[in-house]
Amino acid sequence: MTKVILITGASSGLGKAAASFLLAKNFRVLGTSRNPDKYALVEGLELLPFDLNRPETANELVERVMEKTGRIDVLINNAGAGITGPVEEIELSAMHSHVSTNFFGPLALIQKVLPVMREQKSGLIINVTSIGGYMGLPYRGLYSASKGALNMVSEALRMEVKRFGIDVVTLAPGDFATDIAERRIYSPLKKDSPYHDPYQHSLDTLNDHVTQGKDPLDFAKMVFKIITLHKRKVHYKSGSFLQKISLLLKRVLPDIVFEKMLMNHYKV
Ligand SMILES: NC(=O)c1ccc[n+]([C@@H]2O[C@H](COP(=O)([O-])OP(=O)(O)OC[C@H]3O[C@@H](n4cnc5c(N)ncnc54)[C@H](OP(=O)(O)O)[C@@H]3O)[C@@H](O)[C@H]2O)c1
Numbered sequence: 001m002t003k004v005i006l007i008t009g010a011s012s013g014l015g016k017a018a019a020s021f022l023l024a025k026n027f028r029v030l031g032t033s034r035n036p037d038k039y040a041l042v043e044g045l046e047l048l049p050f051d052l053n054r055p056e057t058a059n060e061l062v063e064r065v066m067e068k069t070g071r072i073d074v075l076i077n078n079a080g081a082g083i084t085g086p087v088e089e090i091e092l093s094a095m096h097s098h099v100s101t102n103f104f105g106p107l108a109l110i111q112k113v114l115p116v117m118r119e120q121k122s123g124l125i126i127n128v129t130s131i132g133g134y135m136g137l138p139y140r141g142l143y144s145a146s147k148g149a150l151n152m153v154s155e156a157l158r159m160e161v162k163r164f165g166i167d168v169v170t171l172a173p174g175d176f177a178t179d180i181a182e183r184r185i186y187s188p189l190k191k192d193s194p195y196h197d198p199y200q201h202s203l204d205t206l207n208d209h210v211t212q213g214k215d216p217l218d219f220a221k222m223v224f225k226i227i228t229l230h231k232r233k234v235h236y237k238s239g240s241f242l243q244k245i246s247l248l249l250k251r252v253l254p255d256i257v258f259e260k261m262l263m264n265h266y267k268v
Pocket of ligand 1: 008009010011012013014015032033034035050051052053078079080081082101128129130131132172173174175176177178179180181183210213
């Protein structure tokens with residue numbers, strides 16, 4: 001039977017690349033966007049409306065997918081957004097909104113998809129996190145926190161749903177050349193902010209990383225590999241050698257040494 005794959009945030013970047021790749025591998029793929037009509041169709045890919053900040057749209061989405069396909073074999077929680085700013089100065093409302101987008105939004109969808117997967121007695125959920133979710137990055141604390149939280153809840157969830165034949169994994173991208181930098185929320189600094197220079201340095205480094213980032217096709221291939229594996233790991237990473245090695249360094253180096261490395265790297 002052809003597997004049905006639902007991928008959120010398929011209008012752009014990593015989600016779009018993964019959707020095209022999976023379509024070419026003959027899966028039935030449905031994607032989502034907040035504004036499906038705005039985007040030219042990737043051939044064969046249907047975009048359905050879904051907004052991470054409006055949990056009620058999760059229900060409507062799952063109903064529409066079930067009407068069309070009758071099952072959901074794989075949910076890829078890919079949609080997400082970035083936010084930057086000094087923790088001291090990001091408006092609390094922006095913090096709430098960001099965590100809704102990157103954490104509560106995917107969870108709202110998972111809650112609607114799980115009954116379908118339990119009924120099927122099978123399913124796979126891939127939560128797209130970030131290498132930045134394994135460490136607190138300066139001026140990206142909220143982003144690191146939202147992705148780190150998604151990582152943690154995925155670990156818990158996988159133990160809860162294993163008994164129903166459902167697998168949950170995370171996939172943490174490093175830097176990929178997508179539109180994420182343009183869509184990111186750059187929290188405005190307060191007048192006379194003491195963070196101005198280091199924040200700017202960190203943004204310059206960050207945006208260089210994204211522009212020089214890897215081809216989203218590598219991410220798509222990793223998604224395909226995870227879907228087709230019989231035995232899966234809990235966490236996957238897709239990024240440059242340097243980004244992956246940073247996770248190893250974080251594990252083995254004293255915290256204070258790792259922190260110094262990050263501060264030098266981001267020039268803060
Ligand atoms: N690119 C990287 O270097 C990188 C690194 C680490 C992690 N990631 C993660 O990878 C995922 C994909 O990122 P990307 O680089 O492909 O970014 P992107 O090009 O900006 O695409 C983001 C996708 O998410 C959707 N989206 C954004 N906000 C949404 C919301 N509130 N509700 C519903 N959908 C929303 C967008 O769809 P619409 O605007 O059409 O609704 C779009 O399809 C994200 O979770 C991101 O955090 C990316």
